[in-house]
Amino acid sequence: MKNLKNITCPNCHSSFEIKSAIWNDIKSSIELELNQEILNQKSELQKKKDEYQKLSFRLSKEKADFHNLVEQQVAKDILVKTDSLRKKIEEEISSKKEKELDELQSKLISKTQEISGLNKLKRKMALENEEKEAKIIIKYDSMLEEKLKEAKLAVQNESSEKHKLEIMQKEKLISDLKTQLDITQRKIEQNSSQLIGEVQEIRLESLLYEIHGDTDNIVPIPKGVNGADCYQEVKTDSGVILGKILYESKFTKSFSKGWLDKLHEDNKSINSQILVLVTKTMPKELENESFGIIDGIFITRLNFIKPLSILLKYSILKVSQVQLKYKGHENKQKVLFDYITSQEFENMSKSVLKQLESLKISMDVEKKKLVKIYAEREKMIENAIMSMTQYFGNINGIVSSDAQVLKALPKAS
Template identity: 25%
Template sequence: DKKLAELEATLKTRDEKLTEAQQQQAEFLKKQRALDDEKREMALTIERKIQEGLDAVRVKARSEAEDGLKMKVAEKEEQIAGMQRQIEELKRRAEQGSQQLQGEVLELELESLIVSRFPMDIIEPVAKGEFGGDVLHRVVGPAGQPCGAILWESKRTKNWSQGWLGKLRADQRTAKADIALMISEALPPGVETFDLLDGVYVAHTKCAIPIAIMLRQSLIELANSRLAQDGQATKMEQVYRYLTGPRFRHRVEAIVEKFTDMQEDLAKERKATTRLWAKREAQIQGVIESTVGMYGDLQGIAGKVMQEIEGLEVLAIEASPPDAE
């Protein structure tokens, strides 16, 4: 009976606690519902206040815009222009990076295309910081003999630049290549697919491999013909071949180009020196005339008492105009 009484007491206590917990939960739910209602009411009140504030701001802005509309429009236009300039600068930088990336991709494509088409030849990509060009193509004959080299340069731009030719010729001399070949999507005026300009072969990208086959075959045939004459070549014949070959022409072209640059620099220096001499001569003439004039003024004031200065007398005679006599 005692244990039963204890259990009933425990059960009663638990029932009381459960009832209290349920009341607390109900109270909590009630408060939560009230809080949610308050939040919704507050949000609605805030939205109303914001809307009222926006309406007031719109009215105030409309009234202020009537006075300062032009100034604000000018400021906005200046801001827009500044943003457009920034956008253009970012586009230009992005295009430069994109063009550089496209050039590297084109160089890799060109190298892969040459390697796959001429597997027996030696293809050497030109490292950055060395002489120009993209790929140095060393032609190997059927018997394994070296037959010459082709320096490839690839361009992927919209506009043609005439300065590319001179640079590629200089790179050709540095690389000691027999032929310089430029592959470009943009061609010079008057060139549709292929041409030889100033010693450089220029071709469209779609003609790259056919042109390379032709140039490669010409190098192989020239090397075979030299090989056949090697046994009977004399010193005079070697000199003749050197004088009539591309290497001597490259050397002479390099010398002529340097002399042309020196001649242009000399002409510029001559013009600058002549202009400087003329300026100094005018300054000296002005000083002489001023000195002679001052000497004449003093002679007019002092008369014969003033001693004559022989050098100024001579300068006065030289500076006087011919009609003065």
């Protein structure tokens, strides 16, 4: 590199040194020009870079738009082709199904005609058989009538003592057999009624246990011992017995007033304050009542024992409260008896029982309606499932399994 601090004369080629001040001015001027040129270059480069970025962004956007346009067009073409293919397949299926239905209809008509012919033949043969049977019956009836006439004449002609004795023996045997049959039938009916009665006794005790078993004592009376079926000891929370309720169960076709006297007699060994007779057949004066009182005994049916037993227990608890006011009163049983046999208690009990009976009838009606509705809806669901299963099964069976348009259809189970 040449020494820029010296200047060479172009004519004589002699070199001499430039002064420092001049050199600095030149250097500064050159550096300024170079820096300006660099700045210009950088500015130009930045402009081109910005233009490139704008161009690149616009190109990317146009590319994305073009890609979206292509996808939309492809999707549209696919949808059009799919619809066209579906319509074509549906037309083919419809045409095939119509053809199959026509064939089935023709076969059905043919089979119906065959069946009609067979039915006519069957009816004809049946009539012929009936005519033959009628002729045979008439023939044998005539023969039997002749034989009976002959036998009757023979019997009429046989008037010997031996024959009369045989007839009397046979009549006696028949009479004895009838008597024995009646006795056996009555025993069977008695055993059946006794068994049903025992079942009702067990059911009565079970109901009382369910209702009052947690708080009271339900004491069954042993079999073979004269007395009622069971009695209830009404207790306080601390276990003090406030009173007793004696229960007797009857399951017969008719009501007997003798049961009332017997129940009073049975109560002498129990000393219950309240007596209850549970019977299948109510007395005539109480046929249309839920319960009633005759000779100081409550009479009711088994299906009303729950509300009645609750009311009777409540009466004993109520009377025990009344007795606190009459502490030391000697005739406590009379106080209890007077209360539970009063018109007030009877009216209150009947009112509560009627309300419970109405509520039970209403609940039974609602229950029947709900059961019917649930059954109808369940049947509708089953029919719909069967219809859809058959529908899709028919389609999958008719159309080839590789048909792309039907891959989304559910298969018949």
